[in-house]
Amino acid sequence: MRFSQISVLFKRELSSYFATPIAYVFIVIFLFLSGIFTFYLGNFFALGQADLSTFFTFHPWLYLFLIPALTMRLWAEERKSGSIELLLTLPVTIGEAVVSKFLAAWAFTAIALFLTFPMWITVNYLGEPDNAVIAAGYLGSLLMAGAFLAIGSSISALTKNQVIAFVITVVVCLVFILSGFPMVLDFFSWAPQIIVETISSFSFLTHFYSIIKGVIDLRDIIYFLSLIVFWLFCTAILIEMKKAD
Amino acid sequence: MVNIKNLYKEFGSLMAVDDISFQVNQGEVLGFLGPNGAGKSTTMKMITGFLTPTSGSVSIDGDDIVNDPIKVKQRLGYLPEGAPAYPDMTTMAFLDFIAQIRGFKGRDKSRRIDDTIQRINLDKVVYQSIDTLSKGFKRRVGLAQAILHDPDVLILDEPTDGLDPNQKHEVRNLIQNMAKEKVIILSTHILEEVHAVCNRAIIIANGKIVADGTPTELEAKSDNHNSITISVRAAADQASELRKSLLAVSGVYKLEALSAADSGLLTYQVFPEANRSIIAEISQHIHQQNWEVEEMFVNKGRLDDVFRTITTGV
Numbered sequence: 001m002r003f004s005q006i007s008v009l010f011k012r013e014l015s016s017y018f019a020t021p022i023a024y025v026f027i028v029i030f031l032f033l034s035g036i037f038t039f040y041l042g043n044f045f046a047l048g049q050a051d052l053s054t055f056f057t058f059h060p061w062l063y064l065f066l067i068p069a070l071t072m073r074l075w076a077e078e079r080k081s082g083s084i085e086l087l088l089t090l091p092v093t094i095g096e097a098v099v100s101k102f103l104a105a106w107a108f109t110a111i112a113l114f115l116t117f118p119m120w121i122t123v124n125y126l127g128e129p130d131n132a133v134i135a136a137g138y139l140g141s142l143l144m145a146g147a148f149l150a151i152g153s154s155i156s157a158l159t160k161n162q163v164i165a166f167v168i169t170v171v172v173c174l175v176f177i178l179s180g181f182p183m184v185l186d187f188f189s190w191a192p193q194i195i196v197e198t199i200s201s202f203s204f205l206t207h208f209y210s211i212i213k214g215v216i217d218l219r220d221i222i223y224f225l226s227l228i229v230f231w232l233f234c235t236a237i238l239i240e241m242k243k244a245d
Numbered sequence: 246m247v248n249i250k251n252l253y254k255e256f257g258s259l260m261a262v263d264d265i266s267f268q269v270n271q272g273e274v275l276g277f278l279g280p281n282g283a284g285k286s287t288t289m290k291m292i293t294g295f296l297t298p299t300s301g302s303v304s305i306d307g308d309d310i311v312n313d314p315i316k317v318k319q320r321l322g323y324l325p326e327g328a329p330a331y332p333d334m335t336t337m338a339f340l341d342f343i344a345q346i347r348g349f350k351g352r353d354k355s356r357r358i359d360d361t362i363q364r365i366n367l368d369k370v371v372y373q374s375i376d377t378l379s380k381g382f383k384r385r386v387g388l389a390q391a392i393l394h395d396p397d398v399l400i401l402d403e404p405t406d407g408l409d410p411n412q413k414h415e416v417r418n419l420i421q422n423m424a425k426e427k428v429i430i431l432s433t434h435i436l437e438e439v440h441a442v443c444n445r446a447i448i449i450a451n452g453k454i455v456a457d458g459t460p461t462e463l464e465a466k467s468d469n470h471n472s473i474t475i476s477v478r479a480a481a482d483q484a485s486e487l488r489k490s491l492l493a494v495s496g497v498y499k500l501e502a503l504s505a506a507d508s509g510l511l512t513y514q515v516f517p518e519a520n521r522s523i524i525a526e527i528s529q530h531i532h533q534q535n536w537e538v539e540e541m542f543v544n545k546g547r548l549d550d551v552f553r554t555i556t557t558g559v
Contacts, residue, residue, distance in 0.1 A: 004348070005346060008342065008345040008346045009346070012331075012334075012342045015338075016331065016333055016334070019333040019334065019374075020333050081329050081332070082325060082326070082327055082329035083329040083330065083331060085290070085295050085325040085329060086323075086325055086329050086330065086390070088294075088295055089293045089294060089295050089318060089321070089323045089325070090318065090343070090346050090347070091315050091318040091319045091346065091347065091348075092315075092346065093314070093315070243295065243296070244256065244296055
């Protein structure tokens with residue numbers, strides 16, 4: 001991994017979001033929906049609590065649809081247009097390309113997340129929230145977004161068709177969100193207890209909700225980071241395998 | 246020098262490239278010919294390191310593309326089939342990206358970009374986004390990207406496909422101007438192009454090399470090569486006599502009648518025995534017979550014929 005190559009690719013990728021309407025549509029919809037969820041579904045005002053827990057609670061569901069829309073083009077588009085051939089014959093490795101694309105998408109999500117700062121200002125204006133808990137919430141949200149993005153990146157590498165990439169990513173992400181819930185666990189009712197417990201420990205929600213409560217447990221952070229590494233590794237392998245077709 | 250040794254590529258049960266070996270030296274412009282699906286693009290994709298060979302090796306001055314991909318890719322320029330680029334970037338932004346990823350910085354970078362824009366005549370579209378460009382300009386942007394770092398080895402997959410005759414001419418000139426100090430390998434369907442730019446041609450069919458030589462050498466393999474077309478003013482009933490007397494000329498292998506005699510002309514194509522020229526013998530014969538000749542010329546072999554004969558196995 002050479003930093004110089006990653007930084008050049010990263011800049012190109014990130015600016016490509018803003019060269020098309022993707023960035024603006026994504027950011028507007030993200031801000032709009034996170035507002036709706038917080039104020040209407042979450043009853044932000046009625047709760048009368050000076051924190052952003054209602055705001056963060058809905059992030060997994062928001063990401064479930066928005067992040068696959070962001071990642072579906074990541075590799076599928078390169079494969080469809082043939083530019084992957086250009087990219088991978090430049091002096092860059094597959095690993096560098098995978099990491100740069102992921103980091104650009106992650107940075108873009110971070111920008112969208114950062115633009116929710118009026119929410120944070122509002123809650124500080126209205127009351128006296130624990131700002132450390134809110135910071136933890138942002139950290140947790142960003143880590144979870146990273147995991148969603150890495151899954152999406154892998155699935156985008158599997159196909160040339162962006163719609164297929166979108167749908168499959170949504171399903172896989174849903175499985176990860178719900179893996180602590182009966183609808184997933186019931187599939188494994190035949191399995192020994194230890195396996196069921198392992199699967200339920202894979203739930204995004206369990207790890208995410210413990211972070212947004214302000215409990216920054218190293219294990220939760222490692223959980224998300226290792227998921228990212230694992231799925232990016234899969235992406236690189238899939239690209240190597242599938243670039244011929 | 247590019248050295249390709251026993252290259253194989255298998256896709257499932259299909260052997261797309263089946264034991265291809267050749268060497269290309271500096272100054273050579275190698276034309277890669279073959280029907281669609283013969284393995285041209287696959288071979289090029291392996292030379293540029295996009296695909297990994299099932300077995301065999303590709304090396305540039307001893308550096309292997311599989312073991313040392315970054316080092317080799319730095320010395321390679323590649324125009325993939327269809328000249329893919331990033332459509333939402335402007336020409337300038339795209340070339341700037343390529344220059345950066347190729348490791349150029351600051352003044353050196355802008356000089357390279359300006360230089361390339363001049364050479365390929367892209368000045369008019371510098372700030373236009375690539376998806377709004379015409380096919381010809383897109384192809385030129387692809388070419389610009391490939392030559393920006395002045396690579397030692399240039400691989401061009403159908404560089405003139407879809408260009409109009411003027412653009413083709415320009416691209417060919419460009420290739421010729423660079424030919425001396427580079428190794429250039431290009432694939433094409435257009436056989437006249439081989440004549441125009443290549444000093445060596447390889448024909449591949451079903452993943453194998455079936456011919457390798459200069460364009461002139463390949464043309465000599467054609468049956469038509471050095472055959473003579475002759476039109477003699479004579480009545481139709483003289484035909485068999487004429488035929489017999491021509492066949493008697495030393496070096497003549499066979500004879501084909503080309504037109505009916507209703508115009509009072511008998512036209513034949515006279516084929517020589519292998520590797521012979523019979524123009525002297527024929528003209529002497531005509532002189533002796535005192536024939537009234539309307540037209541006579543020597544045919545050159547055509548690459549088209551050779552291509553068809555070799556690749557269809559007729």
